[in-house]
Amino acid sequence: MSETEARLPREAEELLAAAERAAAEFVDYDRDRVARIVEAVATAALEQAEPLAVRAVEETGFGVVADKILKNQTIAKTFLEDYADADYCGQRSDAVSRMLLVPRPAGVVLGITPSTSPVAAVCFKVLCALLTRNAIVISPHPGAKRVCTDTALMLARAAEQAGAPRGAVQVLSEPSIPVVEAMMADPRVKLVIATGGGAVVRAAYRSGTPAIGVGPGNAPVVVDETADLKQVAEKLVRSKTYDNGVLCTTESVLIAVETIAPRLLTLLKARGVHLCSPEETRRVRDHVYPGGRFNTKVVGRDATVIAADAGIEVPANTRILLTPIDSVRSEEPLTHEKLSPVLAFRAVPDFATAVAEARAILDAAGLGHSAAIHSEDPQRVLDYSFALPVHRIAVNVPASLGNAGIGTHLPVSMSLGTGYIGGSSSSENLNPEHFVQWSRAAYSTNIFDRFPDFDGLERSAPRVSAPRAMQEGSASTPAMPAEIARVIDRDGLRRIVLEELRDLIGAR
Structure with a gap:
């Protein structure tokens, strides 16, 4: 053991x-x-x-x-x-690449x-x-x-x-x-x-x-002049209120181009979004991030509950607290993930500035995870997708659902990889x-060499677990020599690697 x-x-x-x-x-x-x-x-x-x-x-x-x-x-x-x-049990064969794949x-x-x-x-x-x-x-x-x-x-x-x-x-x-x-x-x-x-x-x-x-995620959402603002308002509210914002894919900071910002705010307020005053934003900030540390008591709470706990009065039908912020620097706590129906807001001069600010938000938190954009301009969607260091971008759909594969053709999932950018081994x-x-049996690229048809065939030989047989020994398979077993022991390998790293960096 x-x-x-x-x-x-x-x-x-x-x-x-x-x-x-x-x-x-x-x-x-x-x-x-x-x-x-x-x-x-x-x-x-x-x-x-x-x-x-x-x-x-x-x-x-x-x-x-x-x-x-x-x-x-x-x-x-x-x-x-x-x-x-x-089917993740049977073989797959690819006649084009001339390979047999075994799960x-x-x-x-x-x-x-x-x-x-x-x-x-x-x-x-x-x-x-x-x-x-x-x-x-x-x-x-x-x-x-x-x-x-x-x-x-x-x-x-x-x-x-x-x-x-x-x-x-x-x-x-x-x-x-x-x-x-x-x-x-x-x-x-x-x-x-x-x-x-x-x-x-x-x-x-x-x-x-x-x-x-x-x-964790921290999705910025950009709205430009080409977007259908009525649809944007409906989708934003649907997304940000879904399960009270606990999904890591939900919108965290709304960035709107100035020319359409007043109209968008009017549409949002008509759907139960409370636009906070500077003093109300300060109170919400202090409650959500007291002392700069995230308050887990706000996670998934109703907007009215968060408002009351923050010491502000809002209409009884309030569904989202919209908090205008002066900058997207990492020192602004409301640019970080909030896991609640609290949405930070920025109005910016143009689309280029919106992209830059979305990038700044992700550089502070949420690298590799997700983002969203509402735009009817394919060039802008292309530019946004290249500029942002994330692996999924919801386009003209509620981000909390779309990036999780609901309403889009992304795989439906409860776990989203952040890729190399975000320190994950998967980006999917x-x-x-x-x-x-999958194990791959590879045939010759020479088209004159036969590649057989594996359809309908079933494995007939028993599966052999070589590593276990070698470790435990059996009548037909000799036990692995002790000195070799020590070499491949995981704990031993870990100690060896640590020792080599200490020698490499001079640590003691």
Whole structure:
């Protein structure tokens, strides 16, 4: 047993042991068996979408029940409909590139989920894992651990009743930072999917285990003179109020060209947007970012609640607090992510200035994540897309939904990669493709060499797990020599790398 395994509490040790057994069994399932499991689990998630949404709001205090119901339903329906014919079990052949592709599941996946969309995130990661024949252990945010635990257990029952290996879906009921960090570094975990704040994402990448970390957003939205302002107002309000702004894709700072700003403000105010005075903006700033630090008590709260807590009076029908700011420098707290129906506002002379300010906002926070633009000028959309260091830009659609793949052709996802720009290994909307890799059997480029037809063929030879056989030894496979085993031991490798780094930089 490694040092990492020795530090694990009993619950975590049992979860990983069971997940490893499940993954070893799951890898031999065919597409039909997997499809039945995914259908059963997605159906169970759909049936429980409403009560679980109610419980999520009750436990966390975040968001809007109706919007969470829709979010939960969307995830379930995506797997029942969009992935109904997906096959991550059988081979794929490409006669053009003359390759045979064979799927390789990760094995044991550790899924770290946030508190802002707890049920949808758990359902999404579990369904991605099952569709690709992986076992998954969910580590929920402590602020949503009760609803996440019950959701994962419900999905686990549905999976096992449909034929999934026992232990294919599990949940850490008492998550803590030390336990989660130890699990991330455990050699039985082959992939970490971390969704949350920057700290948990950095911890995932430090673990030494292959990881996809998706961190915070801070989407600027630019509105130019060519936009349909009535449509813009409707879409902005719909987006910013969806689940009270808890999605990381939601608009954070609105930047409008001066010539259309008065008309846009009039349309927004008619839809329940309260334009704050300078004094009201100061009070909101001090409440949302007291002492420059984000106040998590505002996350997903109603605009009227945030206003009352900030000490300002607003109409009872207020849906969004619009806070004009004097600059987009990083020293202005309201240019950062707010995860609430608070929207900062800037009016600028022209489109070029709007682009520059959107870039400045992202340089301060939200690199790689997302942005939005409302414009009917394709040249401006092109220029904006080149100028902004993000990997998804919602065009003329509500950003909170569009960048998450709802109402656009981006993959529907609860986790969005920020790419190299934002310190993530992926720039894409997380989807089942990220839970499986492919071995490639490559044929000659010579067209006169035959490339066979693999359609209809099924694997007949048993799958062999060479690394396990070599590590444990068997009657047919000799055990690996101790000196070689030490070389490939993960903890040992980690120590060697650290020693070499210390020597390299002169650290002591």
